[in-house]
Amino acid sequence: MHNKTIVELSADLHAKKYSSEELTRTFLARIDKFNPQLNALVTLTGEQALTSARHADAQLARGTAGPLTGIPLIQKDIFCTLGVKTTCGSKMLDNFIAPYDATTVIKLKDAGTVMLGKANMDEFAMGSSNETSFYGPVRNPWDLNAVPGGSSGGSAAVVAARLAPAATGTDTGGSIRQPAALCGITGIKPTYGRVSRYGMIAFASSLDQAGPMARSAEDCAILLGAMAGFDALDSTSVDTPVPDYRANLNNPLQGLKIGLPREYFGKGLDAQVGKVIDDAIKQYRALGAEIVDITLPNTMLSVPTYYVVAPAECSSNLSRFDGVRFGYRCTDPKDLADLYKRSRGEGFGAEVKRRIMIGTYALSAGYYDAYYLKAQQLRRLISEDFTQAFKQVDVIMGPTSPTVAFNLGEKLADPVTMYLSDIYTIAVNLAGLPGMSIPAGFVGQRPVGLQIIGNYFDEARLLNTAHKYQQVTDWHQRAPEGFK
Amino acid sequence: MAQQQIEILNKMEWEVVIGLEIHAQLATKSKIFSGAATAYGAAPNTQACVVDLGMPGVLPVLNAEAVRMAVKFGLATGCKIAPRSVFARKNYFYPDLPKGYQISQYELPIVAQGTLEIQLDDGAGNTIGKTIGITRAHLEEDAGKSLHEDFHDLTGVDLNRAGTPLLEIVSEPDLRSAKEAVAYMKKIHSLVRYLEICDGNMQEGSFRCDANVSMRPKGQGKFGTRAEIKNINSFRFVERAINYEIERQTDLLERGGTVIQETRLYDANKDETRSMRSKEEAMDYRYFPDPDLLPVILDDAFIEATRKTLPELPDEKRERFVHQFGLTPYDASVLTASRELADFFEVTEKASGGTAKLAANWVMGDLSGALNKANLDITASPVTAHRLGGMIQRISDNTISGKIAKEVFEAMWNGEGDADTVIEKKGLKQVTDTGAIEAAINAVVANNPKQLEQYHGGQEKLFGFFVGQAMKATQGKANPALLNELLKKKLGG
Numbered sequence: 001m002h003n004k005t006i007v008e009l010s011a012d013l014h015a016k017k018y019s020s021e022e023l024t025r026t027f028l029a030r031i032d033k034f035n036p037q038l039n040a041l042v043t044l045t046g047e048q049a050l051t052s053a054r055h056a057d058a059q060l061a062r063g064t065a066g067p068l069t070g071i072p073l074i075q076k077d078i079f080c081t082l083g084v085k086t087t088c089g090s091k092m093l094d095n096f097i098a099p100y101d102a103t104t105v106i107k108l109k110d111a112g113t114v115m116l117g118k119a120n121m122d123e124f125a126m127g128s129s130n131e132t133s134f135y136g137p138v139r140n141p142w143d144l145n146a147v148p149g150g151s152s153g154g155s156a157a158v159v160a161a162r163l164a165p166a167a168t169g170t171d172t173g174g175s176i177r178q179p180a181a182l183c184g185i186t187g188i189k190p191t192y193g194r195v196s197r198y199g200m201i202a203f204a205s206s207l208d209q210a211g212p213m214a215r216s217a218e219d220c221a222i223l224l225g226a227m228a229g230f231d232a233l234d235s236t237s238v239d240t241p242v243p244d245y246r247a248n249l250n251n252p253l254q255g256l257k258i259g260l261p262r263e264y265f266g267k268g269l270d271a272q273v274g275k276v277i278d279d280a281i282k283q284y285r286a287l288g289a290e291i292v293d294i295t296l297p298n299t300m301l302s303v304p305t306y307y308v309v310a311p312a313e314c315s316s317n318l319s320r321f322d323g324v325r326f327g328y329r330c331t332d333p334k335d336l337a338d339l340y341k342r343s344r345g346e347g348f349g350a351e352v353k354r355r356i357m358i359g360t361y362a363l364s365a366g367y368y369d370a371y372y373l374k375a376q377q378l379r380r381l382i383s384e385d386f387t388q389a390f391k392q393v394d395v396i397m398g399p400t401s402p403t404v405a406f407n408l409g410e411k412l413a414d415p416v417t418m419y420l421s422d423i424y425t426i427a428v429n430l431a432g433l434p435g436m437s438i439p440a441g442f443v444g445q446r447p448v449g450l451q452i453i454g455n456y457f458d459e460a461r462l463l464n465t466a467h468k469y470q471q472v473t474d475w476h477q478r479a480p481e482g483f484k
Numbered sequence: 485m486a487q488q489q490i491e492i493l494n495k496m497e498w499e500v501v502i503g504l505e506i507h508a509q510l511a512t513k514s515k516i517f518s519g520a521a522t523a524y525g526a527a528p529n530t531q532a533c534v535v536d537l538g539m540p541g542v543l544p545v546l547n548a549e550a551v552r553m554a555v556k557f558g559l560a561t562g563c564k565i566a567p568r569s570v571f572a573r574k575n576y577f578y579p580d581l582p583k584g585y586q587i588s589q590y591e592l593p594i595v596a597q598g599t600l601e602i603q604l605d606d607g608a609g610n611t612i613g614k615t616i617g618i619t620r621a622h623l624e625e626d627a628g629k630s631l632h633e634d635f636h637d638l639t640g641v642d643l644n645r646a647g648t649p650l651l652e653i654v655s656e657p658d659l660r661s662a663k664e665a666v667a668y669m670k671k672i673h674s675l676v677r678y679l680e681i682c683d684g685n686m687q688e689g690s691f692r693c694d695a696n697v698s699m700r701p702k703g704q705g706k707f708g709t710r711a712e713i714k715n716i717n718s719f720r721f722v723e724r725a726i727n728y729e730i731e732r733q734t735d736l737l738e739r740g741g742t743v744i745q746e747t748r749l750y751d752a753n754k755d756e757t758r759s760m761r762s763k764e765e766a767m768d769y770r771y772f773p774d775p776d777l778l779p780v781i782l783d784d785a786f787i788e789a790t791r792k793t794l795p796e797l798p799d800e801k802r803e804r805f806v807h808q809f810g811l812t813p814y815d816a817s818v819l820t821a822s823r824e825l826a827d828f829f830e831v832t833e834k835a836s837g838g839t840a841k842l843a844a845n846w847v848m849g850d851l852s853g854a855l856n857k858a859n860l861d862i863t864a865s866p867v868t869a870h871r872l873g874g875m876i877q878r879i880s881d882n883t884i885s886g887k888i889a890k891e892v893f894e895a896m897w898n899g900e901g902d903a904d905t906v907i908e909k910k911g912l913k914q915v916t917d918t919g920a921i922e923a924a925i926n927a928v929v930a931n932n933p934k935q936l937e938q939y940h941g942g943q944e945k946l947f948g949f950f951v952g953q954a955m956k957a958t959q960g961k962a963n964p965a966l967l968n969e970l971l972k973k974k975l976g977g
Binding site: 079080086088093096098099100102197198199200201202204205206232233234235236312313315316318319320321322324325326336340360363364365368372 | 534537538539540541542543544545546573575577579582583584585639641768770771772775776777778
């Protein structure tokens with residue numbers, strides 16, 4: 001059963017082929033067996049999962065079950081879960097048991113899903129390789145020497161390794177799409193404001209957005225339907241109706257205008273990855289889509305812009321981790337300044353500290369105009385690029401990442417190279433657009449992701465575009481050797 | 485510095501320049517960004533929800549009532565209401581600041597550019613008006629409270645107050661004396677209570693201010709370097725802190741020194757201000773727009789609807805009291821200082837049958853005196869406005885004299901019923917029976933032949949003696965005018 005999609009599992013559960021409890025036990029057993037190799041989970045909630053599963057089985061028996069009732073999944077450890085440790089991949093929160101559930105957690109619970117545990121991640125979602133986690137790196141199921149991507153690396157690895165049919169992720173600069181690409185799964189970052197951020201530990205508030213990671217576009221459609229919607233607790237969530245994302249999955253792609261930004265196919269793109277993307281585009285042409293060359297002239301500004309905006313916001317968002325009320329506190333502080341300095345100095349890892357420093361600098365008196373304000377101006381330019389592009393095309397496509405998964409340790413010592421691995425995903429967050437990554441092939445044994453970017457609140461079209469491709473290809477069905 | 489120069493400085497006339505930043509706690513039921521209650525005096529940390537505690541993942545949601553209250557203030561002071569205002573984060577670390585930043589407004593406040601007129605005494609007993617500019621008023625959240633006592637070398641943190649809505653009202657540097665500053669602060673205090681947007685309770689910290697004080701040679705346009713005195717929570721302390729600061733800075737300047745830009749604290753026990761931190765040590769708050777909150781967009785319809793909810797404001801009421809009741813501007817100004825006092829007066833005036841001047845005198849005189857002595861607020865007066873008015877009516881219809889009224893008032897204060905009951909029970913009704921008064925006069929005249937002789941001998945001031953004696957004989961109840969008239973007749977005047 002572990003190779004089945006949510007759609008298939010749900011059909012089986014409704015047909016009483018097996019119970020949610022059996023399904024849950026199957027996945028818990030796989031986690032037991034495989035997690036030691038992958039280090040994809042930081043907390044297991046087996047007992048709680050079995051209780052939820054039995055509850056789901058009762059619903060299935062009563063006939064009040066929905067498409068997600070009894071489906072196991074894993075929450076990224078960035079979402080607060082009532083009574084369960086919520087670490088955000090940091091020593092700072094190693095002892096933190098959240099006193100409330102994030103809105104997304106409540107929504108997925110209400111939909112009947114069964115939480116198996118919490119996924120490892122880059123510390124405070126800052127990283128592209130899942131190597132900045134306090135709990136150690138996650139390994140890529142396709143190649144244990146490779147990184148799974150980040151920051152939702154644990155989420156991507158569990159789905160790829162069939163330790164759960166789905167997981168939640170969050171995406172600030174590519175943190176759903178890039179690990180989805182590197183692990184050969186499907187993930188969608190919705191439009192900013194589509195999914196509530198309440199209870200999701202903030203990295204960069206104006207960029208953060210939660211979304212589902214699963215093995216097919218159809219599964220993502222079901223999950224997104226449960227996660228999306230206005231939340232009165234999040235002022236930035238948008239009050240527009242949530243469409244039925246499954247309704248239009250099978251719309252024909254005849255006449256769909258796909259824009260290929262020339263900036264996404266230039267220098268820096270691995271040639272073999274480029275070849276895989278070209279093949280995927282050919283497939284779309286065969287499906288009746290029209291390919292249009294477009295330009296996003298400010299693409300090169302997106303990495304520097306992002307690395308001002310995101311650290312600036314994070315420097316403020318992470319101020320609450322001060323050793324006073326919760327989280328890590330240094331031993332025997334001699335005064336208040338010592339308490340702050342050592343609690344934060346010892347509680348945060350190197351990458352987090354680097355970004356807090358950059359952000360603090362960018363917001364400082366005398367530098368604010370040159371950095372933060374300038375970055376906000378550039379952000380508008382970058383958004384404007386997309387606005388112009390969407391006057392010509394329906395969706396934009398390109399590689400999710402310039403390379404396939406790199407080796408563990410390969411880029412850790414060189415932050416700038418690491419930052420550049422997000423070059424194709426970051427602009428989407430700066431503009432607040434929806435974007436997704438779907439499996440499109442391999443370079444060697446490492447997967448390649450195709451990125452599809454849509455206009456605001458056009459998730460249904462993205463999912464339709466992805467689903468039609470998945471109807472004629474089987475890249476998304478491939479399982480890594482050793483996890484079949 | 486040469487002695488000569490110092491002498492010149494000594495002869496120089498200095499002028500103080502003051503601007504106030506007033507923090508008024510808005511009287512909303514819940515906090516500005518969370519649903520937790522704002523009531524004062526709860527057990528520590530029982531009124532702080534996950535949002536107030538700054539738990540990971542929580543987000544602020546703006547309280548619409550706080551916005552409405554800020555707009556009311558803006559409209560009442562003729563300010564511009566910003567069609568778009570923005571919340572910003574003020575970043576600094578302190579244990580009672582849970583998020584490590586305070587949500588405030590920085591570049592784009594909700595309210596700006598208004599004025600307030602204050603009434604000042606010109607020293608010759610005349611009331612003169614002065615217009616004080618209001619630079620801006622912005623919304624922000626309060627921090628929690630650090631408790632340094634009872635924790636043996638440790639600090640306790642109470643976050644009940646964290647997230648309480650504040651309106652920070654910033655004046656232009658238009659104030660030129662401690663008295664003006666107090667008059668301005670009192671006027672704002674009165675206004676926010678008229679508007680019912682702040683309870684004005686200074687002991688509980690609902691209304692407090694920071695004062696920016698600088699000195700310059702009189703006639704000079706440029707401002708001197710200012711010191712900011714933080715967190716003053718009474719009108720008396722504002723006056724004393726500013727006066728102390730004027731003296732300190734003047735003294736410094738006259739000796740050829742320079743004032744440094746710094747933050748100072750007023751110590752009420754020692755009646756002095758002390759340096760807290762200088763500009764060099766000033767924090768860089770790294771303000772930036774809060775990405776968790778959308779800009780506040782206010783349209784004309786909302787602003788006009790809010791305008792309709794404004795009550796009659798102190799200045800309007802004062803003008804009305806002058807015209808409707810024929811009161812002096814001074815009396816009108818005293819009676820409208822608070823909405824409760826003005827309401828009390830109006831009920832008294834009506835119940836008295838329209839004797840406004842007498843009603844004003846009683847409210848401002850005997851009643852206020854008694855309340856002050858008993859340390860009671862007008863709303864807790866043992867004598868209701870209605871009863872006071874009823875008593876005043878008995879004065880004007882000659883049932884009792886003004887003198888006897890004091891006795892009636894005291895009895896009413898002590899809970900002996902309304903004026904008519906007291907008058908009846910104590911037999912205080914004025915004697916207007918000509919025969920009875922004449923009888924008393926005759927007796928007094930007959931019993932004091934010596935004084936009568938002296939009176940006729942030209943000592944006319946003895947007339948008062950006879951009045952007093954006759955009044956005494958009637959236990960003070962004789963109608964004074966009638967008694968005078970009859971006595972004059974008797975003495976052949």
